[in-house]
Amino acid sequence: MIKRKIIIDCDPGVDDAIALAFAAANRDRLELLAVTTVGGNQAIEKVTRNALDLLDFYGLDVPVAMGADSPLIREPMYAPEVHGENGLGNCALPKTSRTPEKENAVLFLRKILLALPEGEKATLVPIGPMTNIALLVKLFPEVKDRIREIVFMGGAACGGNVTSSAEFNIYVDPEAAKMVFRSGIPLVMCGLDATLKCCLTRGQVLKLCQSPQRIAKLCGDMAGFALENSSSKYRGVVSIHDAVPLLYLLHPEIFTVKRTILDVDCSDGVSRGTTLCDFRWWEHEEEEMKDFVLMDADTKAFQEKLIEALYGLT
Numbered sequence: 001m002i003k004r005k006i007i008i009d010c011d012p013g014v015d016d017a018i019a020l021a022f023a024a025a026n027r028d029r030l031e032l033l034a035v036t037t038v039g040g041n042q043a044i045e046k047v048t049r050n051a052l053d054l055l056d057f058y059g060l061d062v063p064v065a066m067g068a069d070s071p072l073i074r075e076p077m078y079a080p081e082v083h084g085e086n087g088l089g090n091c092a093l094p095k096t097s098r099t100p101e102k103e104n105a106v107l108f109l110r111k112i113l114l115a116l117p118e119g120e121k122a123t124l125v126p127i128g129p130m131t132n133i134a135l136l137v138k139l140f141p142e143v144k145d146r147i148r149e150i151v152f153m154g155g156a157a158c159g160g161n162v163t164s165s166a167e168f169n170i171y172v173d174p175e176a177a178k179m180v181f182r183s184g185i186p187l188v189m190c191g192l193d194a195t196l197k198c199c200l201t202r203g204q205v206l207k208l209c210q211s212p213q214r215i216a217k218l219c220g221d222m223a224g225f226a227l228e229n230s231s232s233k234y235r236g237v238v239s240i241h242d243a244v245p246l247l248y249l250l251h252p253e254i255f256t257v258k259r260t261i262l263d264v265d266c267s268d269g270v271s272r273g274t275t276l277c278d279f280r281w282w283e284h285e286e287e288e289m290k291d292f293v294l295m296d297a298d299t300k301a302f303q304e305k306l307i308e309a310l311y312g313l314t
């Protein structure tokens with residue numbers, strides 16, 4: 001089977017951690033070339049430590065490079081109410097002796113991409129603020145030819161979770177998102193329209209927590225924290241936002257997708273960080289409408305695929 005080469009840029013993060021578990025469960029179909037980290041859900045030192053410990057726990061021998069500690073121009077903003085003080089729902093993991101690469105994430109991404117065999121490309125999967133990716137495409141435009149597409153978690157065609165219209169990853173660093181959106185690289189936005197439907201119920205989470213399998217249990221414990229300590233407690237379900245780009249890559253039939261042109265509001269007003277989807281196909285040439293946005297998801301199919309993957313890990 002031909003494996004799809006991917007690089008995950010993340011800020012683990014409860015749902016980032018579950019996304020990495022999903023990648024581990026699908027290592028026969030996804031070739032994870034590297035994991036890079038970015039300050040987002042927690043400070044860069046914490047999320048980088050989490051990435052190293054998680055990959056070790058999942059048995060994935062993948063390099064980790066530490067990236068930006070703060071957005072391009074704005075102040076950092078963390079989300080301890082969803083992810084806990086340690087970023088993993090305050091769940092403790094065995095500490096690994098693994099260390100990050102010596103190079104910064106942006107330089108490391110450049111190296112990995114340019115080292116791909118002639119004609120091969122990798123898919124970037126950013127599931128945190130887009131600071132690293134923006135710097136990469138701005139400083140080293142030569143890598144663009146090596147990027148097949150950017151399939152990211154962030155934004156929404158409609159609605160928000162930090163404000164009424166902005167989603168966390170985009171709100172934290174809207175300027176970075178704008179640079180990525182303008183890079184010319186094909187984009188797939190896995191935003192709240194779909195990710196809010198990609199959730200686990202309290203019953204499913206409790207069952208994971210009771211599993212004798214250590215990875216399924218960890219994922220249950222982390223999801224349980226997010227479920228009880230954030231707005232999820234009112235909904236009674238917890239969305240696993242960051243697993244969605246990976247599920248989209250392997251199971252696109254679960255999602256309803258629409259062609260668009262993406263943009264983002266970088267103002268300081270009430271709509272800071274709001275993503276804008278231009279669906280007006282009659283106004284644009286076909287090749288201009290190069291982006292896609294996930295508009296809907298099959299909740300049951302998502303739950304089945306994710307849960308099956310987590311129980312498949314030992």
Ligand code: BDR
Nearest residue numbers: 013015079127168169241
């Ligand atoms: C996104 O924000 C973060 O808190 C999550 O990890 C996810 O990437 C959801 O809005």
Ligand code: CA
Nearest residue numbers: 013016127128
């Ligand atoms: Ca994230």
